[in-house]
Amino acid sequence: AQKVTQAQTEISVVEKEDVTLDCVYETRDTTYYLFWYKQPPSGELVFLIRRNSFDEQNEISGRYSWNFQKSTSSFNFTITASQVVDSAVYFCALSEELTGGGNKLTFGTGTQLKVEL
């Protein structure tokens, strides 16, 4: 069975600090996708990044960067120079393709990030 663990329940930082959100996953599939989603107070899950299991290159997008390490089954997310607008719950997720069609995303429990002035 697939499993995603986000050990950090809540993190508080002061604006402009860097912060890293941890994600560890378990799967027996050789091909899979990993995701990070952001959930602001409005409730909608906002897609941030998708990573294919065959692509271990780290990725940077503006203040966001992701470190995928297959050897440790980790897919960590770093926000550089955090801002108040980054305050949200962040979810790491692992996908598996369903036999009949569609995909099942297995989510971690999320990390509540609070960025204060």
Place this chain on the structure above:
Amino acid sequence: ETGVTQTPRHLVMGMTNKKSLKCEQHLGHNAMYWYKQSAKKPLELMFVYSLEERVENNSVPSRFSPECPNSSHLFLHLHTLQPEDSALYLCASSQDGLGMNTGELFFGEGSRLTVL
């Protein structure tokens, strides 16, 4: 504006009521999903429809009844719910098919359900 719209955004119902949650996607996707998000718990997949056929039902109680009349609309019919069913119910859609299945789901803003 999100490509997945859910109504109502908030719903309060008694245990004997019958109500429905509605989801509409404007993205041309062919798969739709219901997820349940309770406090302090991971999001739980409830139902998956692909090409309007149900392909996954994760042991959800029969008091939740999904309906997918076409690839753009998904309903969750609710009856005789329990207080522990109070949660945020999220709808999502995705595009599946040869060379197109990236696993990415697009979510709506959710329907916040309170059962009294």
